Structures are given as C-alpha cells and as structure tokens.
Amino acid sequence: MTASAESPARVLAWDLPTRLAKWLLAALVGLAFASKYYGDIGLVWHQWNGLAILVLVVFRLFWGIVGGSTARFAGFLRGPGAVAAYAASLLRGRPQHFLGHSPAGGWMVAALLALVAAQGLTGLFTSDDIVVYGPMTAVASDATIASASAWHQRLYPFLLALIGLHVAVNLAYSLFGRDNLIAAMITGRKPAGSFVDRAPATPGAIGRALACLAAAIAVVFGGIALAGGDPFP
C-alpha cells in the first residue's frame, strides 16, 4: 500500500443501496416525528410515513442477507467475544479499526432497526380512539389496539435515546477517532488502511437492490392486505 499523506487511496466501505437506505431511513424517522406533532389530525401523513419506514426496514433485512459485504448481518453481527475484544481495545484508547461496522456499531444498527421496526409494527395497530385508526385496526381486537397504542408511545423515548446515543457516538468518533464515519457513510469510501475486516467492500448489485425493494413493498403492503387490514391510509 503506497498511500501518501496528501491524497491517501480510498477504498469502498458502503455500497450505494446501503447508504441510500440508511439516509432515507434517517430522514423518514425524522419526518415521522414532524408528521406526528405538526401533521394532519388524522395522521394520514404519519401513517404513510410509517409504511415507508416499514418498507425500508424490510428492504434492509433483505439487503443484510444478499447485499454488499459490509451491509450483511453475517459480517457485522459478531459474538460476545468480538464485542468484548473491541470494548477492551476501545478502553485502551486504540480501538480496532473496521472498514464496516465495529462489533459495537453492528449491534447498535441491529438495535436501531429492531426498535424502528417495532415502532412501525405497533403503529399499524395504533388508534387514539378519536380519529386516528392505523391500517390494521379494522381487524384487531380492542385489547390489541389498546396495548399496541400504549407500546407505540412507550417505545418512543427509548428510540429517541438510542438515536441520540448513535448520533453522539458517530460524531465523537468522526471528530476524534481514526476515520470520519459520517463522511464515509455519505461518500461510501474510507481512506485505505489496515482493517480487521476485509477491505475493500464488495458492493451489492443495483438490480438486486431493486429486487429487494420490490420484495419489501410486496411484503409490507401485501402482508397488511392479506391480514385483512387496509394498507392505504
């Protein structure tokens, strides 16, 4: 490797579908807050927003199986030993250098996806007993609606806290750590170096990404329709 200090060679870290899904999801989650507090009273905008989030989460699950190398769950969801080793290296002040997600970052991604998915799923069954009726409320029992509505509100502060932690850690690492994670997630590239995981990343094919997106749309809207709900708020 002959990387000069002025213009270091850059290697692919994140393929385009991974980056697009990531930033779209971030934008949609932000819009979900806006549409809840500033949207129409029937929360029609908020419901479309939630459906789009569910589509993206399902897309990301598919992409985590067949997508680019750094997007795959099998690559970045590591066991407790790897997490402990990473934590130890972090405490020593010399964190192991990963091209993709670090073991800690990988589990943060999983936790964020799980919580966002839970918000999307409980939202399908949520009603305010006034004018808001989620897509699945037509076929859900009153008890299910009451409990889903409660969880939809109860999970919200945890999601906010997790997002806050995620943003703070990435800002801190990008400012003080070994590379700028935020820039890498925008450009898809990191300066070449020695990484624990394989570099450069292998991108997932765009055609395959489109197939995953189509499948995700079919799963979300088809799933709601098959379960007897109304997928179009």
Next chain:
Amino acid sequence: MVRRLTAATAVAMFAVVAATAVVAQSDVVKQRQAVLKEFGTLTRPVGGMLRGSAAFDLAAVQAALDAYIKGAKALPGLFPEGSGPGPDTDALAAVWKDKADFDARFARFEADATAARAAITDEASFKANMPGVLRSCGGCHDVYRQKS
C-alpha cells in the same frame, strides 16, 4: 334483646348506605364511560371524513358536535372525588389533583364545539373548524387517561 336488635339494625342500615355509595360510584364510572364511548362512536365517521376516506355528511358532523356539547356539560360532574383512580377506570389520579384544569378543559371543549356547530355549514368549513375541536380530545387523554 332490644339493644341487640337496635345494634343489628344500625349495622344493617350502615351496610345498605355503604353499598349504595359503592353502587353509585360504579354507576358514575359507567355513566362517564358511556358518554365518552358515545363520543368515540360518533367521532369515528367524522375521522373518516377528515381523512378523506368517507364522504362529507353534515348531519353526522352535527350529531357528533351536539353530543360533545351535551357531554362536555355533564362530564365534570361525573368525576366526583373518590371515583378513581381504580381498576374499573382509566382515569388517572391527575384528574382529581388538577380538577380545576380538568373541568376548564371541558368548558373550553364545549365552547369550541358550540362555535364549530355554528360555523360548520359545508365541507370546507368542516375541514377548517373540526380539527381544532378534536385536538382537545387527545390533549386531555395525554394527561388524564391511562395508556393501558
């Protein structure tokens, strides 16, 4: 003997009075739940009209507003001290802690509904005036109703 009978009568009378009080209390819970349930039933089609999934129906909107006006007058009296919180009600302790605010919200709700009843004559005035009335519902639930 007579004294014992008197005591027994007193105990029996006390029991009847106490039982009546309990029944009255559960009655008041049932009454307010019936009023609020009716709000919900009448509001559901109104929500469909606001979301655009049902055709505008002035009579249904007016029926809902009339129920709000009537119910908002009755509801503050249906939350007497001691009628919650409890297992049969979702009313939170805050209702009795901030009873003045609780009652004031119903007064505002009634005023809003009365104004909307006069202002709503067609779909455009419905879409302009109804959301403001309905926001009171959720605003009150957020503070005073248990989220189950």
